[in-house]
Amino acid sequence: xxxxxxxxxxxxxxxxxxxxxxxxxxxxxxxxxxxxxxxxxxxxxxxxxxxxxxxxxxxxxxxxxxxxxxxxxxxxxxxxxxxxxxxxxxxxxxxxxxxxxxxxxxxxxxxxxxxxxxxxxxxxxxxxxxxxxxxxxxxxxxxxxxxxxxxxxxxxxxxxxxxxxxxxxxxxxxxxxxxxxxxxxxxxxxxxxxxxxxxxxxxxxxxxxxxxxxxxxxxxxxxxxxxxxxxxxxxxxxxxxxxxxxxxxxxxxxxxxxxxxxxxxxxxxxxxxxxxxxxxxxxxxxxxxxxxxxxxxxxxxxxxxxxxxxxxxxxxxxxxxxxxxxxxxxxxxxxxxxxxxxxxxxxxxxxxxxxxxxxxxxxxxxxxxxxxxxxxxxxxxxxxxxxxxxxxxxxxxxxxxxxxxxxxx
Numbered sequence: 001x002x003x004x005x006x007x008x009x010x011x012x013x014x015x016x017x018x019x020x021x022x023x024x025x026x027x028x029x030x031x032x033x034x035x036x037x038x039x040x041x042x043x044x045x046x047x048x049x050x051x052x053x054x055x056x057x058x059x060x061x062x063x064x065x066x067x068x069x070x071x072x073x074x075x076x077x078x079x080x081x082x083x084x085x086x087x088x089x090x091x092x093x094x095x096x097x098x099x100x101x102x103x104x105x106x107x108x109x110x111x112x113x114x115x116x117x118x119x120x121x122x123x124x125x126x127x128x129x130x131x132x133x134x135x136x137x138x139x140x141x142x143x144x145x146x147x148x149x150x151x152x153x154x155x156x157x158x159x160x161x162x163x164x165x166x167x168x169x170x171x172x173x174x175x176x177x178x179x180x181x182x183x184x185x186x187x188x189x190x191x192x193x194x195x196x197x198x199x200x201x202x203x204x205x206x207x208x209x210x211x212x213x214x215x216x217x218x219x220x221x222x223x224x225x226x227x228x229x230x231x232x233x234x235x236x237x238x239x240x241x242x243x244x245x246x247x248x249x250x251x252x253x254x255x256x257x258x259x260x261x262x263x264x265x266x267x268x269x270x271x272x273x274x275x276x277x278x279x280x281x282x283x284x285x286x287x288x289x290x291x292x293x294x295x296x297x298x299x300x301x302x303x304x305x306x307x308x309x310x311x312x313x314x315x316x317x318x319x320x321x322x323x324x325x326x327x328x329x330x331x332x333x334x335x336x337x338x339x340x341x342x343x344x345x346x347x348x349x350x351x352x353x354x355x356x357x358x359x360x361x362x363x364x365x366x367x368x369x370x371x372x373x374x375x376x377x378x379x380x381x382x383x384x385x386x387x388x389x390x391x392x393x394x395x396x397x398x399x400x401x402x403x404x405x406x407x408x409x
Contacts, residue, residue, distance in 0.1 A: 002393060003035045005094035007085055007109040009102060010044040012054040015281050017310050018125065022100070024191050026057050028386035039088045041081040041105060042066060060088045070144050074104060074151070081108035089116055096121060096393050099155075102128040103148060106155030114158075119396035121389075122159035123186065124169055126307045127152065134226040134303040136255060161392050168306035168328050186388050188310045188333075189380040195317040202286045209274050211290055214245025215359040217323075218291030220284060221311055223254030226304055228297035228325060231348045233260060235297075236269035238352035243359050246272060251287045253278045288318060292365075293358060296324040300345040308332050313380050316340070316372035321365060323354055333380075339372040 006026065012019050026036045039060040052059050062084025066077035085108050089097070098121040099109035106122045113120035129148040132138025138145055156162050156173060162183045164170045170183050206212075217239075223229055232248065239246050250260070250273070257275075264273040279287060294315040298304040305328035312322050312333050324330040325345035334340040343354035 001033060001035055002096065002397070003092065003094040004029060004037075004096045004098050004393070005085075005088060005092065006036065006038040007081075007097060007099035007105045008038050008040045008044075008059075009100070009105055010046070011038050011040050011059045012057065013048070013052075014044070014046050021125065021188065021310065023055065023057065024189060024382045025186075025386070025389075027055075027191065028382040029389070030056070031383070032386050032390065034390075037088065037092060037094075039085050041084070041108065042077055060084065071147060074147065078104055078107045078111075081105070082111040085109055085112045086115070089118070094118065095397060098123065098389075099159075101125050101152075103151035103155050106159070107151060110155055110158055119160045119393075120158075121161045121163065121392060121396070122155050123163040123165075124152070124156075124173075125165050126303070127169070127172070130301075130303040130306070134301060135224045140302075160396050163389075163392075166306070166308040166329065166332050168308070168332065172306055184388060184392060186385060187380055188308050188313055189382045189385045190310075190313050190317045190376060192317060192377055192381045192383065195314075198319050199285050199289045202289045205286050206290050209249070209276070209290070211247050211249065211274065212245060214247055215243055215292045215355075216247050216249055216290050217293050217295050217355055218249040218251065218287070219295055220251040220287060220291075222252055223250075223256040223260060225256055226299050226301055227256075228299045228345065229256060229260055230263060231297045231299070231346065231351055232295055233263050233267060233269075233273065234348035235352035235355065236267060236272055238349055239355050240269050240272060242352075242356040246355075246359065248273045249276070249287065249291060250274065251276045251279060251284070288315075288320065291320060293321045293323050293355060295351075295355065296322070296330065297343075297351055298325045298327055298330065298345065300325070300327050304329050304345075312340070313376055316369075317376045319369040319373055321358065321368060322372065323351075323358055325351075335375075339368065339375045 011022055029036050037058045041062050042064055050061050062081050064080040066073050089112055097109050097113045097118050099106045101124045109120055129145045133140050156178055163186045165188050170185055173183055174180050236248055261275055264270055296312055308329045312324055315322050322340035324334055324342055326342040327345050336342040341354050341358050344350045
């Protein structure tokens with residue numbers, strides 16, 4: 001039985017898109033007959049024991065703190081994290097080390113993998129220097145930006161195999177000069193076993209929020225600038241001109257929360273916009289039940305063109321209509337007019353018109369929902385996607401035929 005040690009930035013019981021993807025991968029590998037464990041780095045902020053079992057998954061924690069100027073701090077963090085990975089490797093003896101971005105995880109894993117002669121798989125979920133620019137914590141071209149990119153390039157070059165979550169990231173690595181045959185794709189996915197029939201509309205919650213029978217446009221997630229929620233708020237007056245009973249439901253919070261609330265309060269559509277704040281994870285389905293169309297108006301940027309998000313897939317799996325901006329990450333997931341609606345990014349008027357057109361075409365709603373769910377089941381179900389990893393693991397543990405990794409792309 002193959003043993004795989006996953007090297008992670010953070011994990012369950014923390015909730016994030018990162019931890020949910022990790023959970024899905026590890027549970028699918030368990031179901032496929034592998035033994036799996038995870039080891040987290042210094043940035044895992046959760047309290048708990050040094051070895052923690054969550055949802056049947058075992059995670060080892062690396063304790064410590066790294067300080068110093070940019071560059072020095074990161075190397076100290078890598079060194080401490082490598083000690084944590086080393087301890088698990090000596091105890092558990094994995095066959096494969098599978099590190100996940102950011103590059104700090106990859107570097108820590110690389111040190112240990114080379115020391116023990118264990119194959120290293122490195123998986124990139126986003127280029128973290130671009131993510132930092134997108135969420136306002138970094139600047140393109142800065143020292144930290146260039147350092148992060150250089151660290152990433154080193155890990156990609158040294159790893160035995162590389163995965164990305166989408167074509168945009170893979171194509172970017174190939175453009176940097178890395179061999180295409182070394183880089184496979186493991187697309188964002190969902191555990192379809194978690195999604196049965198959609199829950200019934202929570203009428204009590206609808207009354208509490210003052211949402212009537214008109215189309216409800218929703219966003220459930222983190223309020224970062226790159227998500228384009230300001231465009232969604234700006235689109236509401238034009239949408240109301242065609243759909244007077246439409247309502248906008250914004251569930252979550254984040255850096256843009258205060259600015260969005262102020263924008264909404266000053267809008268002529270203020271009466272039609274509802275903010276709920278963050279809600280407990282076990283209550284999210286109640287809010288999903290009220291939404292007719294999940295909107296993802298991401299702004300055009302390097303981040304959004306290269307990276308595919310998880311939320312639209314989860315919405316389609318739950319038989320929700322999806323409307324999203326026409327950026328590269330969304331085009332990999334959604335076919336306009338077939339599995340969802342795409343509209344030009346950074347254009348509130350075009351967004352309003354797309355939502356109004358979708359609201360007016362209710363006759364096709366059920367068919368579009370069905371097509372979207374079939375697409376997710378066929379192309380983004382972890383029960384199927386996990387085999388992409390198995391092919392590469394088996395290749396690294398045995399003879400290496402030419403082009404084996406590109407077959408997993």
